[in-house]
Amino acid sequence: MATYLDWRPASGDIPTSPGVYRWLDANGRILYVGKAKNLRSRLANYFVALETLPERTRRLVTTARDVQWTVVRNEIEALQLEYTWIQEYSPPFNVRLKDDKSYPFMAVTLADEAPRVMVTRTAKIRGARYFGPYPKVWAVNETIDLMIKVMPIRTCNDSNYRRAMQSGKPCFASQIGKCGGPCSQQVSIAEHRERVNEFVHFMETYDRSIVEKLKRDMLAASEALQFEEAARLRDRVQAFEAVLEKSAVVLADNADADVYGLAHDELAASVQLFTVRRGRVRGVRGWVLDKELEVDDATLMTQILQDVYGAQAQHPAREIVVPQIPDEVDALASVLTQARGSNVRVHTAQRGAKAELLATANRNALEALKQYKLKRTADYVARTEALNDLREALELDEAPLRIECFDVSHLQGTGIVASMVVFEDGLPKKRDYRRFNISESTDDTDSIYQTLMRRLAYLRDDEEQSREQSTKFAYRPQLLLIDGGQPQVAAAQRALNESGVGSIAIAGIAKRLEELWLPDDDFPVILPRASEALFLIQRLRDEAHRFAITAQRASRRRDIRTQLEEVAGLGPARINALLKHFGSVTKLRAATAEEIAEVPGVGPNIAANIVHKLSRK
Template sequence: MADTVSYRPKAGEIPTQPGVYRFKDASGRVLYVGKAKNLRARLSNYFAPLRSLHERTRRMVLTASGVEWTVVKTDIESLQLEYTWIKEFNPPFNVKFRDDKTYPFLAVTLADEAPRVMVTRNHRIKGARYFGPYPKIWAVKDTIDLMIKAFPIRTCSDSSYKHAMQTGRPCFPGQIGRCGGPCSQRVTIEEHRRLVDDFVAFLEGGDKRFVTAATKGMKEAAERQDYESAAVYRDQLQALEAVLAKSAVVLRDSADTDLFAVEHDELAASVQQFIVRGGRIRGERSWTVDKELDLDTGELVDSILLQAYEGEVPPREILVPALPDDSDELAAWLGERRPKQGKVTLRTAQRGEKAALMATASLNAKNNLMLYKTRRSADFVARSQALTDIQEALGMTDAPLRMECFDVSHLSGTNIVASMVVFEDGLARKDQYRRFSIADSTDDTESIYQVITRRLAYLRPENEPADETPDAEGGSPRRKKFAYPPNLLIVDGGQPQVNAAARALEESGVEGIFLAGIAKRLEEVWLPDTDYPVILPRGSEALFMIQRIRDEAHRFAITHQRSRRKRDITSVLAEVPGLGPARVRELLKHFGSVAELKKADAESIATVKGIGPQLAETIRTTLAR
């Protein structure tokens, strides 16, 4: 393999000014669009030795046949040009949104003679003011039902309104008290406009002003014994309080903020957006993003914000999990999209209520990513396609209807454990998961060799050991199920781990089992005795399934390793007089394992919360026996 691609420009040919670059293939299709403050410095990263590039970057560079760039005057101009070209060319290696739903909005048609409030998914109504998005359409309708009790504005269609104004007969919603527009003949167009302005102001965050006014009006009407007016104010106040009760207070009253949380892995990212107006969550939405290149959180944030505010007005403040390198230019670009070129502040949440809200959003993003993977795994057509693709990619004679994946976990070489997870027909079989304890090992390859050897022994009944049955998750061991032969064995690791497993497979004498390994960082699939990995297409069902079984094996191993570590230190320290469960937890948190605790002197142990010098000396003496 050559050190770099043939179309690499000479270093002196690439300018050092800010600009936007495009990688193209032989047919002229744009593969990737990127921006840079310094084009020469940025592009040099792509033309580093191919072996040093991330696999996805290497694939993009090798697919392309040339690179072009356009110099601009400022970083903001490069941001704008990049955004325009991504929308125009839809490059396959740029971030892809996978928003599986069009969210409903609450819209007020301010450009109309008598503005109406409506539920819509159309973002392009001229002169309309939008609120949302809302996760469910019924949530928008509930909000409108409550709001028109406090601010009786028009809800009827344009045709109904026009007919009512021409005939002088109120529209049907107006006849039943569901529409408060001029066609109801209860208010003039000017009075209705003032109600609309109040409606919009309340949703924008002017909560206290209207609640205070309704409360004051109700009390004053009651004092002058105008009970009919007092009842009207009471109903208005109840409606306002009901709307406020549906939106949780999360920030200070003046907060006008959008918050984005991002949870991502090698293949996809989940985005959770909270829309906070007047300190209250007024809307939310979530979506997934396909990742073609290896992007960090800051780079993902850059792409997400560019697409999230397409055709929408950003708020004054945007909170993100990590700032992109061009955060100042991005904030300036977003500010230009606000009315009267208002300023937009882009920042991370460090502490306090904003950090707490970010933690909630991050939890939602994590759960959404997990749900996305679960639903994708549960799809029968996708699973069938994945098994067929794995069979073809690995050169197997049959589809891998039973796959077993192994992972090793340890803490600085201590408490070494391994896990075996089982997928049949593309679905997890948790009743057949197994755990292994490894007494002694030099490294991960030796651990893999031991575990595979022990597992394959159960496929030979005459050599089946009687005392090495691993634990099962949630139940006792079942030898019969453990003796089922897999079609495919997968180990978590690259070429060294695969070769160690191949040695164990050869020594066992068991035949008819295929072997592969998946390396975490590059998501490469390695086969025994090969110099180059198998590269599965990004976004393919095959890669998704192999990644999922690898992640499940890692989770299972980590869970077992942590439980053993906690059990070991608890049992040992239980012998120390005066050491209760709370202090044991603090020692576990501080040192992590008995082995590390045994290495510590009394002075180090005494630094742990709740452990004094005398108790520290007792602990050290007990562990030294």
């Protein structure tokens, strides 16, 4: 492979103006659309030595045969043109939100002669006022059922409405108490319109003054001995209260915000949107998308907002709270302001109620990403495909039914712990997880060598294997994965050679994840971006890293407990109080005697002895 693209344009030919650029393949198909404040500066990032580019970007530029650009006057025009072309051409390397489901809304058809309230999944009904989205259909139906008890408006479909108005007989929904429109023969069209306006006003504002007025009327009816009317008003109050309770207050009453949570890794991104109107969470939506190119949080956030308020036509809120300020935020805010018809502010939150809601959205996004991974892992077909893809990519004789992955964790060269996680048939087998404490090591390669020598000692020969593995390890692995590149793989291969164990496949997981390094190979094995094998490798790497970090922290905690137990006057209760007070071993080691003495039960003398003891390590 050549180091540079032989067809790249001369730097001086690329303008320094704002604009939109397009990468095209040999057939003229648009592969990627991007925008830039300075086209020359942005495109220069692509025309560098190919081996320095991330794998996905390298795949883009090597697939392309041409790059074209269009100059615009400002960043706002660049943003609009980029969005238009992404929607028109659907470039395969652009991030696009592909929800696996459509969300239900409550809609009030204000353009109709007699507006109706209904559940819908389309946002294109002419003249309709929408509320939501709701997480489930039953949540919309429940809200409608409660609301029509206190503000009865039309719920029947158009054909039933026309039939009832022509025949003079109430519609079926009205006969069972589910419709309060003119088709019930109880209200006029004008009276019904007033009810609809009240209905919409309450759903927009959640104004509690309506409830307070109903309570006053109920008391007045009771005092006048009109008990049936009082009971009817009581039922309406209870229905209103139920609607209010189901919409949690999270911000000030006048708050109108869309709050985004984001969690992503090398392969996928999870987005959560909390829709807040009048201080209440009115809807929650979520997406998980596969990432084709490695993009930073700011770029990813820009593309998400473009898709939500462009392709999905969602009406932007007055405030859009995001975990990361998007690229060209001022231009993006101007575009959203035009779509809303009034000022839109795009910002992040550092403190207060909005920051708390943002943190909640981020936690939900992280949980959704975890659930997405677990769902893919549980798919038997996907696991089988992943193992077969690995077999082909690594040229193995059989699919690696047992894979052991190793990682090393330490704190500035101390407290070295290596982890071994095991996947069988594509699933974690936690009872076979092992950790290896390493007392002395020169570097990570030496740690890997020591770890593999200790692990492979249990595979010396068949007789010893059957006797010792029953308590230490399960059967022989088909693949050993090392978290690292060529140096770590070489150390693992050296351990395998010196152990006297027969041939076992070894591969190293490079930081870019798509690259698997094999012993003595000058070039890595590249896994397809969307392959199940790559997803499995990522899970193995992440699990090994998590287990190593957990084991290393536990080792440090046990180590400091041993030291503290040697201090006169310190028992288990005071040691627990110390660790709880400082929260981490690092903070305790860095604390002064005065800070330690503030812990209940620890006086100045004991604090001085603790500092002396810990400073000797």
